[in-house]
Amino acid sequence: MRIGIYSGTFNPVHCGHVSLAEWLVRQDLVDEIWLIRSPRNPFKVNLQLLGDGERLEMLKLAVAGRKGLKISTVEDGLPIPNYTITTLRLLRKQYPEHEFHLIVGGDNWAAFDKWREWESILRDFHLIVYPRPGIPLEPDPSKFPTVRVAAGAPQWDLSSTEIRYRVMTGKSVAGWVPDAVADYIKEKELYR
Numbered sequence: 001m002r003i004g005i006y007s008g009t010f011n012p013v014h015c016g017h018v019s020l021a022e023w024l025v026r027q028d029l030v031d032e033i034w035l036i037r038s039p040r041n042p043f044k045v046n047l048q049l050l051g052d053g054e055r056l057e058m059l060k061l062a063v064a065g066r067k068g069l070k071i072s073t074v075e076d077g078l079p080i081p082n083y084t085i086t087t088l089r090l091l092r093k094q095y096p097e098h099e100f101h102l103i104v105g106g107d108n109w110a111a112f113d114k115w116r117e118w119e120s121i122l123r124d125f126h127l128i129v130y131p132r133p134g135i136p137l138e139p140d141p142s143k144f145p146t147v148r149v150a151a152g153a154p155q156w157d158l159s160s161t162e163i164r165y166r167v168m169t170g171k172s173v174a175g176w177v178p179d180a181v182a183d184y185i186k187e188k189e190l191y192r
Contacts, residue, residue, distance in 0.1 A: 030101050
């Protein structure tokens with residue numbers, strides 16, 4: 001199977017994340033998407049994160065009942081910070097029958113040469129790059145044989161940072177996060 005690896009801090013997961021994941025499966029770019037809640041992104045060292053358990057619970061609520069979307073906790077227990085190359089190699093070792101496709105946004109693609117062992121990722125795995133509003137796809141992904149552009153992918157002008165701010169200031173996040181996630185945030189009084 002072709003497995004899309006969609007990793008992030010998901011602090012919190014929002015409708016843009018879910019919409020993109022569902023679209024990639026519907027477009028047959030992958031057979032399944034495995035969403036991985038990263039304990040900490042090496043590029044976001046000062047980010048105030050909710051606990052791993054709370055972010056994982058929101059991710060589970062967001063994908064419940066959605067065809068082709070699954071949760072992976074493969075990064076739990078790995079050294080922090082963990083690097084994508086470590087995760088991909090571990091997945092390939094645990095699931096040699098699958099082909100892994102890393103999913104990254106245009107913003108991450110623009111800085112991909114800063115990632116640990118980025119050349120190994122390009123050589124040994126597949127990438128799917130989805131455009132982000134206002135961010136040109138540079139370098140040109142078509143120059144890399146293992147990279148595909150998810151042209152036509154849904155683009156949401158959402159950010160987890162803005163969602164956290166809205167919650168802190170008492171504004172509604174309806175339509176920004178899946179309903180079950182909004183209910184969880186309210187019930188647990190998260191981001192206050």
